Amino acid sequence: MSTQQPVTLLCLASYEKGAAFLREAKAQGARVIFVTVEKLRDADWPWEAIDEVYYVPDFSNEDDVLHSISYLARAEKIDRIVPLDEFDLYNAAMLREHLRLPGMGQTAVRYFRDKLAMRMKARDAGIRVPDFVPVINYDDIRAFMDRCPRPWILKPRSEASAIGIKKIHAPEVLWRTLDELGDRQSHFLMEQFVPGDVYHIDSLVSNGDVVFAEAHRYANAPFDVMHGGGIFASRTLDRNGDESATCRALNKQLVQDFGMHHGAVHTEFIRGRDDGDFYFLETAARVGGAHIAEMVEASTGINLWAQWARIEVQRARNDAYELPEQKQDYAGIIISLARQEHPDLSAYQEAIAWKMEKKHHAGLIVRADSQQRVDALLHEYMTRFYEDFHTSMPAPETSDDA
Structure with missing residues (x-):
């Protein structure tokens, strides 16, 4: 060939x-x-x-x-x-x-874009999901509110990240919100609120096989960051730990059951604080946003974008794809809105693999040979970010507002 x-x-x-x-x-x-x-x-x-x-x-x-x-x-x-x-x-x-x-x-x-379709597909595949209901039939919605404890999450079916998500605390608030949505309400779903830590797995798929997968945990749930004005942070999980093994196994099952054959996949799970179980949140046939690709490259040497391109070109030629050798370092990322137009990150020097250059944003990636060192650096730098840079603004209602 x-x-x-x-x-x-x-x-x-x-x-x-x-x-x-x-x-x-x-x-x-x-x-x-x-x-x-x-x-x-x-x-x-x-x-x-x-x-x-x-x-x-x-x-x-x-x-x-x-x-x-x-x-x-x-x-x-x-x-x-x-x-x-x-x-x-x-x-x-x-x-x-x-x-x-x-x-x-x-x-x-x-299955990789519509949050209702992906939840139904995951549930049918035997992957645990938070209880949910489409915003279609009002009797079904009433039954959901009767069986599911408050608060509830109202989600757009086709937005990205945590954009447009609302936390609903009472039925009258829901009905008022649906009235405001009008004919757009069928583009939403309601979901049980499951408190816990949120994990993301960033992977590459070739010929239906997951050929690369790195598991990470957010410091704060994306919903809390976007709607609560916190700092975005994530880091590599211990590759030999149970959390990483569980996330990788669930991601592999999901890729196979969802029919993904080639490309990049970003998948999120939440581990329930009350029961310790992992629940599927969402998946996307793309490279993760918020500079997650740079974090993955810092820890493994694998550029998700570049390898996705190689997969696409080589499958078009019917050539076999081979993943390059990867490193086994650990990395973490911090990103915050900044009060300053051009934040000065010169005081942050230790273990830095990347710094963000964007107006009114402060961001960096740290890299080390152990998860413990990355955790310690993230804790120190996040504390300093709040003092040096952090500010917040209202969450966008749609992607056009982001």
Whole structure:
């Protein structure tokens, strides 16, 4: 099998991310066609890795996207369509089905995008999930509130991270909120609130097998950070510990049962504080956000974006994918909104693997050869972040507000 077989990737990007994917795809010899939105025309894209670029006003009009890419396909032989952001998954699936290209179609992709579909799929696969109900039938909702203790969580089915999530403490608050949502309410679900620690597993999948997986634990649940104004932090779990083993096993089962064949996966579980059980929260067919990829690379040497690109190109050529040798270090990340426009992180020097450069944000990654050392550094640096930089702002209601 020749590795010189020409491969053309069409990459969709609603947000500025995936530069390492684009660079590695080009390094692997692929032709890279890039489609993004007008507002990101001047973003810091790796132009040297992009062969053709096209701009759309936005990706919200499915017919416009379909017609535009179909017109492009008259002259371009597209082999794979890659969504670089979670919000591009539906369009990528729609285009694959219309153009009859390999990859997840519209039904399969719902398990990685629609929080109701993924919960039902996980429950059917025997994976424990918090009790939930779709916001569809009012009798079902009343039954849910009767059997499930307060508070309840109201979640958008297709937003990312903790965006748009509300904690509901009383039935009258729920009904008032649903009235405000109007016809949009069927795009939500209600879920049992399970207090506990939240874990995330960041993995790579090739030919249906999980070829790489790193388990991590957030210092604070993403919901608490976004809605409570805290500091975002996460770190590598002890690879020989029971928590890591459980997370990896659950992630492997989920990938197989959900029908994921190739790509990157970010999955979250919560360990109930009251019973110690792990519950599925959500999964996404993408690289984790909030610079989790940089943390994974710091601890393992594996760049999730670059390896995802290699998987896509090599499967298009029918070549076997091999994961590079990985390190066994540990890493942790801290990110906070900052009072200063350009926070000065020069006083943070010990074990630093990466520092964030973004207005009104302070962030860093630490790396060490033991989990204990990373934990100690995160504790020290988080305390100092609150004193040196931390501020907060109201949580966004939708991704457009983020």
